Amino acid sequence: MSPEQHRNDAVAERIAHIGDQFAIGGEFQYGEELRNGHINTTYRACYKTEDGHLDRYILQRINDYVFKDPALVMRNVEKVTRHIIWKLMRRRRDAAGQTLTLYPARGGRNYIYLPECGGMWRCYNNIEGTHTYDVVENTRQAYQAGFAFGSFQDLVSDMNPVDIKESIPDFHNTPRRYEQLLDAARRDPQQRAAECSAELELLAQWAPEFGKLIEMQIRGELPTRITHNDTKINNVMLDEETDNAVCVIDLDTVMPGLSLYDFGDMVRTATCLAREDEEDLSLVCIQMPFFESLVEGYLDAANGFLTPNETDNLAFSGWLITTEIGIRFLTDYLEGDRYFKTEKPGHNLIRARNQLKLAQSIRSRMPAMQRYVQRLLKAYRK
Ligand SMILES: Nc1ncnc2c1ncn2[C@@H]1O[C@H](COP(=O)(O)OP(=O)(O)O)[C@@H](O)[C@H]1O
Numbered sequence: 600m601s602p603e604q605h606r607n608d609a610v611a612e613r614i615a616h617i618g619d620q621f622a623i624g625g626e627f628q629y630g631e632e633l634r635n636g637h638i639n640t641t642y643r644a645c646y647k648t649e650d651g652h653l654d655r656y657i658l659q660r661i662n663d664y665v666f667k668d669p670a671l672v673m674r675n676v677e678k679v680t681r682h683i684i685w686k687l688m689r690r691r692r693d694a695a696g697q698t699l700t701l702y703p704a705r706g707g708r709n710y711i712y713l714p715e716c717g718g719m720w721r722c723y724n725n726i727e728g729t730h731t732y733d734v735v736e737n738t739r740q741a742y743q744a745g746f747a748f749g750s751f752q753d754l755v756s757d758m759n760p761v762d763i764k765e766s767i768p769d770f771h772n773t774p775r776r777y778e779q780l781l782d783a784a785r786r787d788p789q790q791r792a793a794e795c796s797a798e799l800e801l802l803a804q805w806a807p808e809f810g811k812l813i814e815m816q817i818r819g820e821l822p823t824r825i826t827h828n829d830t831k832i833n834n835v836m837l838d839e840e841t842d843n844a845v846c847v848i849d850l851d852t853v854m855p856g857l858s859l860y861d862f863g864d865m866v867r868t869a870t871c872l873a874r875e876d877e878e879d880l881s882l883v884c885i886q887m888p889f890f891e892s893l894v895e896g897y898l899d900a901a902n903g904f905l906t907p908n909e910t911d912n913l914a915f916s917g918w919l920i921t922t923e924i925g926i927r928f929l930t931d932y933l934e935g936d937r938y939f940k941t942e943k944p945g946h947n948l949i950r951a952r953n954q955l956k957l958a959q960s961i962r963s964r965m966p967a968m969q970r971y972v973q974r975l976l977k978a979y980r981k
């Protein structure tokens with residue numbers, strides 16, 4: 600037996616063992632690892648039922664380094680998936696297969712702790728007939744990403760946000776992220792602050808605006824909602840034939856927050872064609888046609904529940920969240936690259952400069968972006 604074959608057999612055995620812990624009927628056929636996620640370990644397992652059907656499932660280990668309290672994450676995921684199923688089934692009985700469903704585990708919960716397999720595991724239905732893309736390549740995909748996450752926010756818009764707990768506290772508290780940067784720059788443990796003076800100066804100019812959304816939330820001008828917090832295109836399952844969005848996945852970071860955080864992160868990840876660590880900054884800029892498609896998709900799904908204060912800040916949120924990620928990369932660079940994995944010297948500084956360049960580009964287009972939003976909103980009102 601070749602080493603490769605041996606490894607495959609060992610993986611299949613492990614997958615069958617994990618699958619055995621869940622309410623899955625039929626005979627195990629095969630298992631494979633899905634490698635395009637970055638956080639969890641994900642396997643797909645196939646079972647043959649008595650009547651000869653092949654059913655596929657997703658077995659996933661929750662990353663307990665990122666999520667310090669996996670049981671809290673699972674309680675959030677449970678509530679959100681059930682609420683969405685309830686809502687979809689009231690609309691269309693056959694819609695349930697088109698959304699994530701948790702399968703019960705031995706012991707009566709929706710997850711099981713398997714020390715021999717590295718931690719906490721859960722089982723979902725495999726969303727059939729769909730695929731994912733890793734990055735947005737065209738405006739059609741930007742539209743679908745906006746539509747998918749807008750639909751998600753719509754589906755959970757009538758849940759009570761206090762029922763969902765913060766799995767990563769202060770995730771999008773930009774003023775606090777900035778304070779952490781200033782603290783790192785003051786201490787300067789790696790003596791790197793001098794190299795970052797241009798970036799620190801730019802951020803000091805922008806700092807008065809970092810608290811805008813949080814302050815509006817505190818004053819009750821922006822509603823606290825349930826948000827996804829990882830709105831990348833590879834968390835959207837698209838129909839294999841039509842490429843239309845079917846549902847969003849990866850619900851571990853679902854938390855109470857602002858709808859604008861999700862939208863802002865979509866602007867950051869779906870409107871620029873350069874990678875997050877592109878060094879040629881002339882390639883790093885917002886592409887307006889991508890923004891237009893993104894916001895069209897988002898409003899087609901979310902226009903019904905968004906308030907004017909939310910729609911007034913769609914462009915601003917793109918600038919804010921992009922800046923916030925830039926702040927986090929820069930902080931990590933100053934701290935000595937402890938949080939984000941790096942592949943080369945100065946990697947986090949490259950990323951920080953990239954994101955700040957994108958933020959500048961978004962900032963310079965903000966009036967045009969917001970004019971486009973207003974034009975769309977006017978068309979809905981007609
Ligand atoms: N229920 C599912 N049906 C089909 N494919 C899935 C399902 N869940 C996850 N996947 C695939 O596995 C990948 C990683 O899963 P994801 O939940 O996004 O984990 P991560 O947190 O590691 O990104 C997804 O990008 C998708 O391609």
Ligand SMILES: [Mg+2]
Pocket residue numbers: 636637833834849
């Ligand atoms: Mg994912």
